Amino acid sequence: MKHTRSIEAYEEAKRVIPGGVDSPVRAFGSVGGTPPFIDRGEGGYLVDIDGNRYVDYVQSWGPLIFGHCDPTVEAAVIETARKGLSFGTPTLLETELAEEIVELFDSIDKIRFVNSGTEAVMSAIRLARGYTGRDDIVKFKGCYHGHSDSLLVEAGSGAVTFGSPNSPGVPADFAKHTLLADYNDIKSVEACFLASDDIACVVIEPIAGNMGLVPAEESFLKDLRELCDRHGALLIFDEVMSGFRASLLGAQGIVDVVPDLVTLGKVIGGGMPVGAFGGRADIMAMLSPEGPVYQAGTLSGNPVAMAAGLTQIRQLKADVALYEVLQMRAQRLVDGLKAAAEEHDIPLQVDVRGSMFGFFFNENPVKNFDDALKSDTERFAHFHGAMLDRGFYFACSQFETGFICTRTTEVMIDETIRNAHEVLGAM
16 A cells, blocks of 8 residues: 555644644554545545545544444534534534433433533533532543543552642642542452542443453442442443443443443544533532533534434434444454464454454453553554555554444455454464
């Protein structure tokens, strides 16, 4: 493949955009090479500005469950855009999408739309603090909840400490209210509650997608629910990535655990920028203008984004069986990758949840971030680059999740496995 135009475009972008990208992972820093600049999407494919075509296993990091340019979603967006792009006023579309989501989730009585996953989690945490009257939060190493100040923290030197900033620009006074725990390790969470009696909430990706695909064990989530209840803290499920992806109800369709607040995004925007947070009526009643906890956004509930999300959610609700098909195809993909790796004596760990999949070049199962960090990132980078050159676009980090869509065919998966077999053999 030739990437002449992408290389030129990347150099030009770096002159006017920091790092040449508007989100760091897009720079291919962990895999090397030049990121292809995309011209268009076609169902299950991407086409770059050099004319190269790729099987797309990223799908805009999750929202495109029906693939690129789904005609139904596209038509709804065009029709709505013709009426105006933004009004800064209430519209019927907001209520309609809210009703569709509330009808599905036992954990959501009311919901508020925002513009991103970052904004959704940031607002949910503020609401939890306002509801409980407490300041501290617990998050898990390896879980990413957006780039708000309270969440850009890392563990200190002790086994259990308050967080310290892992980005310049985050005051230590903010980060000190965030406690770090280990994913799938309830004892580490118990230690956080021993360290602080001022914990407002525990926020977790019940299916982690930002350390690679690492699902939480159901027993762990149940223990987490009991621990929060015992200490009067709220449990927040960050399902920005897994919501409507792992199942129609995200993780809540797989495990029998009900959170107090849920954050959603990706799929409910159908490719448009959307986030949302919702939960029990008594908690949501604390939110302005009903209550004192302030949150606002001029573009929140944007009609074009609402139309895209509403159309996509209604399609999903009308054909719930598609999740079985997506899971079978995702499983077929990772099983094929694992078999190819094993044939060449390369250790590979794989997992699937609905249309989400992940694989680690790792000798042992991955249950938390420390496990994930033991993966062979150099081997992943080599695999990623070789597969990209053959026309297969995987997430550009060992620590990201992959996605398939309804337009990902068995033929595409078979071609992926065949090429992966050759690449792994060469490695």
